[in-house]
Amino acid sequence: MTSNLIIDLMQIIMLTATTVVVMVTAAFKRDHAVVCGLTVFGLFASLMTFLLIKPVLPFAATELLMIDEYSLFFSNLIIVGAIAVALLAYPYFRNHSAQNEEFYILLLTATLGAVVLACSNHFVAFLLGVEILGISLYAMIAYTVHDTSSAKFPLEAGIKYLILSALASAITLFGIALVYAFLGTMGFDEIPAALEAAGEPGPVFIIGVLMIVAGAAFKLSLVPFHIWTPDVYEGAPVPVTAYLATVSKAAMLAVTLRLLLASNALEFNAVTAVLTVMAAASMIVGNLLAVMQENTKRLLAYSSIAHLGYLMVVVVAAAQVENALSVEATSFYMLAYFIMSLAGFAVISAISSSVKELDQLSDFRGLFWRNTWLSSVLIIVLFSLAGIPLTAGFIGKFYIFSIGVEGELWFLLTILIIGSAIGLYYYLRLIYTMMQPPESISNDPAAMQIPAGVQVVLVTMTIAIIYLGVYPAPMINTLQSLSGAF
Amino acid sequence: MILAWLISILFVGGIGAWLSEKSNPELPRVIALATILLDLLLVVLMLVAPGALGLDAAAQADLGEPGQWLVLYSSEWIPRFGISFIFGADGLGLLLITLTVFLGLVSLGSAWHEIKERTGFFYFNLLWTLAGVIGVFTALDMFLFFFFWEVMLIPMYFIIAIWGHENKEYAATKFFIFTQVSGMLMLLSILVLVFFHFQDAGEITFSYFDLLGTNIPPGYAFWVMLGFFLAFATKLPTVPMHNWLPDAHSQAPTAGSVILAGILLKTGAYGLIRFAIPLFPQATAAFAPTAMLLGVISILYTAKVAFAQNDLKRLIAYTSVSHMGFVMLGIYAWTSQGVQGAVMTMLAHGLSAAALFMLAGGLQHRIHTRQMDEMGGLWGAAPKMGFMALFFTVAAVGMPGLGNFIGEFLVLLGAFRISVAAAAAAAIGMVVAAVYSLIVIQKVFHGENTHKLELKDLTTIEMICFGMMMIGLLWMGLYPQSMLDMSEPTLRSLGVLFFQ
Numbered sequence: 001m002t003s004n005l006i007i008d009l010m011q012i013i014m015l016t017a018t019t020v021v022v023m024v025t026a027a028f029k030r031d032h033a034v035v036c037g038l039t040v041f042g043l044f045a046s047l048m049t050f051l052l053i054k055p056v057l058p059f060a061a062t063e064l065l066m067i068d069e070y071s072l073f074f075s076n077l078i079i080v081g082a083i084a085v086a087l088l089a090y091p092y093f094r095n096h097s098a099q100n101e102e103f104y105i106l107l108l109t110a111t112l113g114a115v116v117l118a119c120s121n122h123f124v125a126f127l128l129g130v131e132i133l134g135i136s137l138y139a140m141i142a143y144t145v146h147d148t149s150s151a152k153f154p155l156e157a158g159i160k161y162l163i164l165s166a167l168a169s170a171i172t173l174f175g176i177a178l179v180y181a182f183l184g185t186m187g188f189d190e191i192p193a194a195l196e197a198a199g200e201p202g203p204v205f206i207i208g209v210l211m212i213v214a215g216a217a218f219k220l221s222l223v224p225f226h227i228w229t230p231d232v233y234e235g236a237p238v239p240v241t242a243y244l245a246t247v248s249k250a251a252m253l254a255v256t257l258r259l260l261l262a263s264n265a266l267e268f269n270a271v272t273a274v275l276t277v278m279a280a281a282s283m284i285v286g287n288l289l290a291v292m293q294e295n296t297k298r299l300l301a302y303s304s305i306a307h308l309g310y311l312m313v314v315v316v317a318a319a320q321v322e323n324a325l326s327v328e329a330t331s332f333y334m335l336a337y338f339i340m341s342l343a344g345f346a347v348i349s350a351i352s353s354s355v356k357e358l359d360q361l362s363d364f365r366g367l368f369w370r371n372t373w374l375s376s377v378l379i380i381v382l383f384s385l386a387g388i389p390l391t392a393g394f395i396g397k398f399y400i401f402s403i404g405v406e407g408e409l410w411f412l413l414t415i416l417i418i419g420s421a422i423g424l425y426y427y428l429r430l431i432y433t434m435m436q437p438p439e440s441i442s443n444d445p446a447a448m449q450i451p452a453g454v455q456v457v458l459v460t461m462t463i464a465i466i467y468l469g470v471y472p473a474p475m476i477n478t479l480q481s482l483s484g485a486f
Numbered sequence: 487m488i489l490a491w492l493i494s495i496l497f498v499g500g501i502g503a504w505l506s507e508k509s510n511p512e513l514p515r516v517i518a519l520a521t522i523l524l525d526l527l528l529v530v531l532m533l534v535a536p537g538a539l540g541l542d543a544a545a546q547a548d549l550g551e552p553g554q555w556l557v558l559y560s561s562e563w564i565p566r567f568g569i570s571f572i573f574g575a576d577g578l579g580l581l582l583i584t585l586t587v588f589l590g591l592v593s594l595g596s597a598w599h600e601i602k603e604r605t606g607f608f609y610f611n612l613l614w615t616l617a618g619v620i621g622v623f624t625a626l627d628m629f630l631f632f633f634f635w636e637v638m639l640i641p642m643y644f645i646i647a648i649w650g651h652e653n654k655e656y657a658a659t660k661f662f663i664f665t666q667v668s669g670m671l672m673l674l675s676i677l678v679l680v681f682f683h684f685q686d687a688g689e690i691t692f693s694y695f696d697l698l699g700t701n702i703p704p705g706y707a708f709w710v711m712l713g714f715f716l717a718f719a720t721k722l723p724t725v726p727m728h729n730w731l732p733d734a735h736s737q738a739p740t741a742g743s744v745i746l747a748g749i750l751l752k753t754g755a756y757g758l759i760r761f762a763i764p765l766f767p768q769a770t771a772a773f774a775p776t777a778m779l780l781g782v783i784s785i786l787y788t789a790k791v792a793f794a795q796n797d798l799k800r801l802i803a804y805t806s807v808s809h810m811g812f813v814m815l816g817i818y819a820w821t822s823q824g825v826q827g828a829v830m831t832m833l834a835h836g837l838s839a840a841a842l843f844m845l846a847g848g849l850q851h852r853i854h855t856r857q858m859d860e861m862g863g864l865w866g867a868a869p870k871m872g873f874m875a876l877f878f879t880v881a882a883v884g885m886p887g888l889g890n891f892i893g894e895f896l897v898l899l900g901a902f903r904i905s906v907a908a909a910a911a912a913a914i915g916m917v918v919a920a921v922y923s924l925i926v927i928q929k930v931f932h933g934e935n936t937h938k939l940e941l942k943d944l945t946t947i948e949m950i951c952f953g954m955m956m957i958g959l960l961w962m963g964l965y966p967q968s969m970l971d972m973s974e975p976t977l978r979s980l981g982v983l984f985f986q
Binding site for chain 2: 369383386388389390394398401402405406413417420421424425428429431432435471472473476477480
């Protein structure tokens with residue numbers, strides 16, 4: 001039993017160990033390459049432990065954590081995302097004047113928090129994960145604060161995220177307190193039984209759940225809790241933006257879905273109504289505001305708001321359809337979104353560095369003729385975000401459509417189509433900009449040389465987008481097994 | 487399998503053309519030519535000697551009525567959702583594939599001297615568009631169909647957005663958004679259809695053969711049918727969804743216009759015949775009068791709008807919408823003559839519109855304007871061009887002896903059986919067509935050459951292209967039975983009304 005416990009917690013243990021090793025190494029030898037290499041190695045090693053964990057699933061590792069196929073899938077996704085971010089960060093910070101080593105320690109702790117979040121089955125673990133992830137992110141966002149010529153407003157972004165995130169945590173905590181006051185339990189899967197015992201759920205419980213949902217919606221940047229997103233995305237260094245857009249969201253989504261499904265909270269009309277409104281508003285507002293953006297990071301920020309809105313359609317539908325199907329759809333869409341966003345930010349990262357960020361729309365003018373490979377990746381990503389066939393994004397959208405039809409959510413599907421139509425406009429605008437003839441040929445020699453680490457991310461993610469789009473059957477089979485958890 | 491080959495050859499040829507640009511910018515067009523010729527060879531073999539390709543009945547997949555399909559191939563793709571690769575071609579499909587490959591060759595001819603920049607990527611897009619279109623004409627799995635429906639869209643977007651004229655961003659974006667959004671409505675309809683089939687039969691499948699005859703609750707049937715109709719009517723296009731077409735046509739490079747007018751519009755008509763009507767017979771029966779009315783409005787309204795144009799390409803674009811109105815009318819009459827006429831119009835308009843756009847494009851390439859008031863008296867300067875313009879204009883107007891006449895005549899005949907008023911109103915359209923067509927000839931080719939324009943007459947390549955299209959139209963006009971015989975079994979199996 002104990003040995004199983006250790007095996008099941010292997011990913012978390014390995015991540016913690018890597019954090020300590022990297023911290024000690026950085027204390028004795030300040031070498032960017034060594035620290036980055038150790039980080040990637042440690043992350044990769046903890047990723048690989050899933051082979052050990054897989055045979056002994058599912059397993060409730062203490063009351064707090066539930067390790068099953070579902071959590072393992074998201075943990076793996078999170079760690080892969082962290083590896084990609086580390087690879088993007090190395091060339092990005094290479095010419096950074098200040099110390100870079102601490103960045104990787106923060107990256108590792110944030111990843112630790114995210115993995116805990118993905119596995120959590122208890123409000124305590126939930127809060128613990130959120131805070132470990134959040135506190136690491138504050139520092140990561142403001143990391144280039146001493147570099148005057150880098151990302152424009154790192155400090156503003158960091159403070160903004162700090163204050164709003166703290167507020168969101170406080171709201172979540174209050175919500176948890178209310179739920180606990182009513183039910184007397186904090187374990188997710190104990191909620192249904194406790195609910196039955198407690199009788200008719202009063203407003204205290206509903207408000208508590210809604211406050212927790214609001215806290216989660218902040219991290220997922222759903223409208224109306226999205227205000228921070230564009231500013232923080234723009235102000236943070238590109239690798240951190242990539243991390244925020246992918247890892248932080250995947251972890252939060254994993255735990256939110258588990259909470260909603262395990263606690264049967266979707267049976268309450270108030271909860272589904274709030275989720276419906278947030279989904280519809282995110283799809284419309286995210287897409288509408290993205291149209292105006294001249295900065296690609298802001299554009300992707302708004303587009304991510306819209307995409308999380310699409311995902312919420314699945315969560316709302318979970319009230320009507322089988323849990324298994326909604327878990328499968330959510331995981332696939334999250335996977336697709338994860339890959340697309342990583343690839344998108346990798347492209348921005350490839351032409352940027354901490355010394356100079358090239359993220360304006362005009363910086364992409366003529367990129368197709370200057371660097372065909374790089375802009376082809378971005379075009380594939382944009383088509384994938386728009387849900388065009390041959391890409392992972394299409395299969396994801398297909399899932400959302402089919403689940404929406406099964407749940408008969410005609411209102412949300414209509415909004416989804418309208419939102420996608422607006423979305424097409426700004427994706428095409430960026431594609432068109434890249435297709436324009438370049439202003440001058442030798443405009444930017446840096447754009448011609450892509451660092452090896454970034455190249456690895458670009459190649460892997462592009463292959464993944466196309467592969468999932470053309471032949472999704474194997475991945476779908478994998479995802480179907482996840483639903484055993486519920 | 488042969489159909490999958492047809493598509494893959496184009497896909498691979500496209501990639502080859504793109505890569506070859508690095509070694510020599512002249513090479514991509516040669517590769518494109520070889521690719522299309524190879525496809526043409528296969529298509530001709532399929533038409534003439536199917537046995538040589540091993541296309542006998544025993545080799546075909548076991549779906550639908552036996553003997554109905556000349557080629558039918560099926561294999562699994564995404565079993566989770568019952569999605570498979572089902573490619574099939576019957577008489578109608580083969581006719582349209584032939585048209586596609588043939589016009590592919592013509593568009594290549596029109597691009598041969600016109601496209602000088604970034605040739606590799608251009609021919610890549612050209613070939614991929616053709617591949618997407620052939621996919622649309624052969625896919626018999628609804629998911630696969632939708633997949634190709636979108637695949638043909640993206641390369642066309644690039645063709646307009648990169649090699650287009652002064653207002654290309656607007657035109658390309660509009661084209662993309664119109665088609666994509668209506669496509670999404672179709673996707674939604676497909677999914678609802680699949681969902682109802684699942685409730686009925688307990689299996690998830692996207693196969694056309696299984697979905698035929700699905701029971702849809704009456705309240706839903708109309709909306710589901712409408713999703714399909716909107717997608718196809720936007721592509722066709724029919725008023726009021728025609729708005730994207732004049733912009734896309736006038737901004738596209740010549741080869742792009744040729745493919746758009748010649749082939750892409752026909753995918754909409756094909757979709758109506760193959761999917762929208764047979765999948766929802768009851769809902770269609772109730773909707774047919776509205777669709778026929780839209781067809782008649784398209785014919786008359788856009789004919790009038792065409793008459794008001796000064797931009798030559800816009801004018802031809804509007805006449806395309808007008809001719810597609812006949813197709814809509816014939817299809818929704820759903821009688822043998824009506825649908826046969828619609829098919830003939832699709833084929834004949836494919837050739838005549840492609841030729842006219844090639845002429846307009848050729849003129850623009852030579853004198854750098856599309857405005858008709860800046861032209862005049864060009865017959866003296868370019869007599870071959872004048873002759874071709876006259877020939878294809880009278881063909882488009884519906885001169886007996888040429889394909890368009892057969893098509894529109896049959897449509898009127900078929901529609902007459904269903905609605906005398908609609909047929910009568912549509913017939914007026916043929917008169918208006920003569921007016922706007924002759925005005926083009928008068929303004930552009932007759933009269934004094936007041937602007938002192940000098941231009942090179944048609945090149946050999948262009949003459950070959952026009953010659954091939956002339957032969958095609960004459961064949962359709964003089965021996966239409968050869969094509970009617972091919973499409974008849976298809977139409978019978980789709981449930982078109984045949985009168986003795």
